[in-house]
Amino acid sequence: MRRPLVAGNWKMNGSMQEVSVLLNALAALELPGDVDVAVFPGMLYLAQAGSTLKGIAVGAQDCAVSAGFGAMTGETSATQLKDAGCSMVLVGHSERRELQCESDDTVAGKFVAAQSAGLVPVLCVGETLQQREQGRAIETVTEQVEAVIRVAGIDAFADAVLAYEPVWAIGTGLTATPEQAQQVHEALRGVIACHSAGIAQGLRILYGGSVKADNATELFAQEDIDGGLVGGASLDAEEFGAICRAAGN
Ligand SMILES: O=C(CO)COP(=O)(O)O
Secondary structure, X not given: OOXXXXXXXXXXXXXXXXXXXHHHHHHOOOOOOOOEEEEEOOHHHHHHHHHHOOOOEXXXXXXXXXXXXXXXXXXXXXXXXXXXXXXXXXXXXXXXXXXXXXXXXXXXXHHHHHHHOOOEEEEEEOOOHHHHHOOOHHHHHHHHHHHHHHHHOHHHHHHOEEEEOOHHHOOOOOOOOHHHHHHXXXXXXXXXXHHOHHHHHHOEEEEEXXXXXXXXXXXXXXXXOOEEEEOHHHHOHHHHHHHHHXXXX
């Protein structure tokens, strides 16, 4: 059995004051013992999150393509994130693929950099509405995953997380139906299984895209959905707590 993971991606949200309030509310939550929980605040708040939260992992929303230190103005390396108390990092979120023009190669480089610094990468994949309407949803996410396997190797997925986030469902209030999501999750597990059945069996695949307390139970009940990557609803501690409970048994 795969242990569920519920992760909150705060994106570019929160002031110093708001983050303090949210962290304290999260620290006070009763969370289920059979679910892993993580939050991904903005870079400025990672150390504060690490010192306030116990039993909730802290991750960053991005890392530089090179680990270590060096002349890369404005970048933050996985090595620095690890040093600041992070254990995970998102790579390839669709907002970065789109707004920062991150290619599959860049995403693969970040995945490798994360692991080389001892962080667990959460590789995000997902199709646009146009790709879905053209019947190319599974082909799109397959290529996004294969691009990383080519660079990192399949064994790297023994210590990684995959997140399926259909671009058309992010921040739109539109959610993939549990059946639509399950179909893609099953296909993604199949892609990994073509390389290694054992790694596919153990790999956690999260669903993201307008996950809320009132749709989480149905989504998490699907066989190949092992938790969620939650955006907007993770900014409300009570709702995030309810989503975490929906992932428990
Ligand atoms: O992008 C997401 C999480 O990474 C999903 O965002 P929303 O839950 O706000 O749709």
